[in-house]
Amino acid sequence: MKKEDLKHGLEGVAVAISSISYVDGEKGKLVYRGFEIEDLVENSYFEEVAYLIWFGSLPNENEEDFIKSMLSKKRNLPENIVEMMRLFPENAHPMAVLRSVVSMLGMYSKEDNSTLENAINLTAKIPTIIAYWYRIKNNLPIIYPEEHLNHSENFLYMMFGELPEYSKCFDKALILHMEQGMNASTFASTVTSSTLSDIYSVITTAIGTLKGPLHGGANEKVLEMLEEIGDIEKVPEYIDNLIRNKKKIMGFGHRIYKTYDPRAKILKKWVQEISAHEKVDFFDIALKVEDVVVERFKDKNIYPNVDFYSGILYNHFGIPKEFFTTIFAMARIVGWTAHAMEYRKNNRIFRPRSIYNGPKDLKYKDMKGVEING
Structure with missing residues (x-):
């Protein structure tokens, strides 16, 4: 290969x-x-x-x-x-x-x-x-x-x-x-x-x-991120720091979706409806994070995935992160x-291959450095 x-x-x-x-x-x-x-x-x-x-x-x-x-x-x-x-x-x-x-x-x-x-x-x-x-x-x-x-x-x-x-x-x-x-x-x-x-x-x-x-495990990490930000005013600096240090922004991006994850869209709607009647912790920070991240990556089609708003919803339900x-x-x-x-129903055991890039033709030597011939 x-x-x-x-x-x-x-x-x-x-x-x-x-x-x-x-x-x-x-x-x-x-x-x-x-x-x-x-x-x-x-x-x-x-x-x-x-x-x-x-x-x-x-x-x-x-x-x-x-x-x-x-x-x-x-x-x-x-x-x-x-x-x-x-x-x-x-x-x-x-x-x-x-x-x-x-x-x-x-x-x-x-x-x-x-x-x-x-x-x-x-x-x-x-x-x-x-x-x-x-x-x-x-x-x-x-x-x-x-x-x-x-x-x-x-x-x-x-x-x-x-x-x-x-x-x-x-x-x-x-x-x-x-x-x-x-x-x-x-x-x-x-x-x-x-x-x-x-x-x-x-x-x-x-x-x-x-x-x-x-x-x-990303949904747990999303809430940890929002807790760490703590204040809506700190969002731009926090996100820019992650970008500078090439760290992952939890709850964003998806291998398949090149637009808004439909599950995230539904979850966001639910949280918005709940927040119209009662306070939802971290929701204001999350909305600001979404705005900043989408703006920073507007040419790369990076949007919230299912993990971003599910953590906020479950936290509001009283489920520990x-x-x-x-x-x-x-x-x-x-x-x-x-x-x-x-x-x-049409089973075949998986057996992918890897591409070897290690050394070849090494000869075994004992602890004293003496080569051992087979």
């Missing part, structure tokens, strides 16, 4: 044929199974969109009852895993806890477990893991799942012991995070799945990838599992 064959970061390289979602980066469109994201967010809800992504069509009444029932009945965790969670370091990052518990759950399942049933099982359990860790970390009594609540309501209830008035908005935010084509975590999980490993290993891989600050990326995972598992199962 020659260096000109290198596609750094696999940019522009197609690795699968998929009917799950479509991203038009030039027009700023995101489509799930033929439906534009704006349409689904306006009219649908988590369970229905999950069914759409897994099965390829919106459910009828019986199918709707099936998916709701499956998700609600599989929420509980084995008690000894809960006891193990109580032994985790209290400063453990929620994404590290989620990654570890998902891996542990694999020991409770049959080896041949890359089925839809197991995908639904994990999707149902991830909110429980997150909520339990929030309660354990804060020395609060665990709140067990309630079957009569829907997916997002049950999560908020287990976290806070009540149903906040923003539960419908939270449910719609999960739809925004559910799927996004062959992104880093989806690709990583598909690579693991291509080896015919189990679904728990697949999702452990995905969570580990999502945890990185250049991927799902270290839990932001777990919310991302709670939704994205639907896309991860859908891609893993779809790829298996």
